Amino acid sequence: MKEKRNAAMVCFSGGQDSTTCLFWAKKQFERVEAVCFTYGQKHSAEVEVARRIAEKSDVPFHLLDVSLISQLDRSCSLTNSTVVMDEVKPQDSYPNTFVPGRNMVFLTFAAILARSLGIYDLVTGVSEADYSGYPDCRDTFIRSLNVTLNLAMDEQFVLHTPLMYRDKCGVWALADELGVFDLVRNETLTCYNGIPADGCGHCPACTLRRKGLEEYLKWKEGK
Numbered sequence: 001m002k003e004k005r006n007a008a009m010v011c012f013s014g015g016q017d018s019t020t021c022l023f024w025a026k027k028q029f030e031r032v033e034a035v036c037f038t039y040g041q042k043h044s045a046e047v048e049v050a051r052r053i054a055e056k057s058d059v060p061f062h063l064l065d066v067s068l069i070s071q072l073d074r075s076c077s078l079t080n081s082t083v084v085m086d087e088v089k090p091q092d093s094y095p096n097t098f099v100p101g102r103n104m105v106f107l108t109f110a111a112i113l114a115r116s117l118g119i120y121d122l123v124t125g126v127s128e129a130d131y132s133g134y135p136d137c138r139d140t141f142i143r144s145l146n147v148t149l150n151l152a153m154d155e156q157f158v159l160h161t162p163l164m165y166r167d168k169c170g171v172w173a174l175a176d177e178l179g180v181f182d183l184v185r186n187e188t189l190t191c192y193n194g195i196p197a198d199g200c201g202h203c204p205a206c207t208l209r210r211k212g213l214e215e216y217l218k219w220k221e222g223k
Contacts, residue, residue: 005120005121005158006029006030006031007029007030007031007032007033007117007118007119007120007121008025008028008029008031008032008033008119008121008122008123008160009032009033009034009035009110009111009113009114009117009119009121009122009123010022010025010032010033010034010035010059010122010123010124011034011035011037011106011107011110011122011123011124011125012034012035012036012050012053012054012061013036013037013046013050013189014036014046014047014048014049014050014051014052014053014188014189015046015125015188015189015190015205016168016171016175016184016188016190016209017125017126017127017163017171017190018050018124018125019053019175019180019183019184019187019188020125020162020163020171020174020175020178020180020184021123021124021125021162021163022034022053022054022057022059022123023057023175023178023179023180024123024162024174024178025123025160026057026059027178028160029121031119032059033059033060033061033062033114033117033119034050034054034059034060034061034062035062035063035064035109035110035113035114036050036051036054036061036062036063036064037063037064037065037066037105037106037109038063038064038065038066038067039066039067039069039070039079039099039102039105039106040067040069040070040071040079041070041078041079042078042079042080042081042194043193043194045189045194045196046189046194047063049187049188049189049196051063052187053183053187053188062113064109064113066105066106066109069099069101069102069105070099072100072101073099073100075096076096076097076098076099076100077096077097077192078097078099078192079099083096085097085192085203085204086204087202087203087204087207094133094134094135095133095204097192097204097205098133098134101136102136103124103126103134103136103137103141104136104141104145106124107122107124107145107149107159108145108149110122110124111149111153111157112153114157115153115155115157120155120156120157120158121157121158121160122157122158122159122160123159123160123161123162124142124159124160124161125161125162125163126138126142126161126163126164127161127163127164127165127166127167127171128164128165129163129164129165129166129167129170139161139164142159142161142164143159145159146158146159162174167212168208168209168211168212168213168215169212169213169215169216169219170212171212172184172212172213172216173216173219176216176220185197185213190205190206190209191203191205191206192204192205192206193206198210
């Protein structure tokens with residue numbers, strides 16, 4: 001089998017999780033490239049944040065338009081400005097920040113692009129330890145898609161999920177370990193309302209981010 005394990009493609013949004021994964025990949029692989037997606041999201045700020053961080057990190061940046069996905073389900077508050085965002089997860093259903101099929105589409109297009117560049121390791125920041133209830137963040141989904149991509153393209157892709165079993169406190173810890181804590185805290189965009197750094201403070205993404213940061217800083221002070 002030919003050597004394929006010296007490079008990685010990171011699914012990159014410029015947020016806390018994917019930025020931490022970007023620098024994790026830079027530690028693990030000789031060559032790292034990043035792919036970002038426009039998917040009909042209400043704000044485009046995350047794309048420019050991602051581009052800026054990639055350039056600052058000397059990582060080639062690819063931008064793919066998969067905005068068709070936003071036309072298929074109009075109930076998502078991230079892609080439809082007329083839908084009021086759920087700030088608390090509803091009982092017995094997914095929050096309306098869930099974009100159906102998003103991670104499947106992202107990783108599929110990332111794999112196609114990566115293959116064309118001779119890259120067979122894909123990195124994504126999904127986690128089932130501390131998330132908003134999205135089914136496409138689960139390890140079972142990632143494993144299943146990994147098999148599907150390999151069968152579909154007759155290749156041996158490896159999907160890496162360095163955050164899969166880390167809660168947000170653990171993600172902050174990893175960013176600190178990688179030496180990018182300040183960058184992640186001050187330059188990333190996690191907020192669903194498109195506000196960088198600490199964000200709006202009340203959307204689900206900001207709530208998780210802040211809770212994890214407070215837990216990590218408290219733990220660090222007590223060491």
